[in-house]
Amino acid sequence: MAAPEVLESDLSSAMALLKNLQEQVMAVTAHIQALTKKVQARAYPTEKGLSLLEVKDQLLLMYLMDLSHLILNKASGGSLQRHAAVLRLVEMRTVLEKLRPLDQKLKYQIDKLIKTAVTGSLSENDPLRFKPHPSSMMSKLSSEDEEDEAEKGQSGASGKKSANGAVKKYVPPRLVPVHYDETEAEREKKRLERAKKRALSSSVIRELKEQYSDAPEEIRDARHPHVTRQSQEDQHRINYEESMMVRLSVSKREKGRRKRASVMSSQLHSLTHFSDISALTGGTPHLDEDQNPVKKRKKVPKKGRKKKGFRRRR
């Protein structure tokens, strides 16, 4: 028969496993006995701990008890079918599985608590470190007040607590400041990118896109096909005035800008003047519709900037 052969080949591995098992069981027993002694000596108070962890502890313990009962049963040849302990085990297993997402949510908090418990203080980049500490300022203020009160003999602001023992200097949190390092080249690059974006949405490029794209032509109910900055500002102003029920005053500069915009739009000037797409073609930039000249960076002399009697015109 095959049975004795199977038994023989399995015998050696079975012996090895049993020996392993024995060693492990001895180690576990020693560990458990040490833990039990500590628990009996009340070295682990858990009243102020997380209740979720307590529940998990109790569940795991019950699970272990039931499991060991079943192992004992099986080892002495009993059957596991319809044993009450199996049902209990299944129930506990389900509960443990359901607790797992809760565990995930609490993971950050638990890790932080453990770290704090181990190191004794908050870690370097813990955001809680940056909260204000009015207690460090309070003692300074109240000590000053007490001096004043002693000198002038008036009853100062009530509600001030008495100064704490040591006067602690207020140390602001050390955040890493970022150095402003934008070079001329970076500024140029940014300007170029902005000009490119503007050029991409200009009428010339849009018409080219419409010509060559396969998408269907969209006809939108456009308020004004030629939206300029001035017209957008005017619309914004009108909306504000009507919602706030006030009339805003128009400054001289604003009047000038409006006049220029109306003059530009009333002439046939804008018929042949398209927006600047030199950013895409790489040519030289020319003036756009708003007539804002290309900004050149000039070195402004620091000295003598303010003339006497100079009034800033708004």
Added chain:
Amino acid sequence: MNNTMTIWTRKFMTNRLLQWKQMATDVLHPGKATVPKTEVPGKLVKMYKTTPHVTFVFGFRTHFGGGKTTGFGVIYDSLDYAKKNEPKHRLSRYGLYQKKNTSRK
């Protein structure tokens, strides 16, 4: 030229905090000069069926080219609220307040 004056009201809102109903009034007057402020409350009274002493209008601006003027209109719940909430210069336009001309010195 037709001599009609039409009034449209936009952005109508009942403001419980100031006890008024506020709106933006559009006055259309093609072919005529800007309608004076004193005529507009009459039309608003007819539209909203209130009394003339709680309707106030202000802030009229005529659009370029003429024909359309936009302003604001306000209808109070009662004259008491009007006297309480309305600024004095607007009340004096309707004769409900008289400014004291005290001498400066």
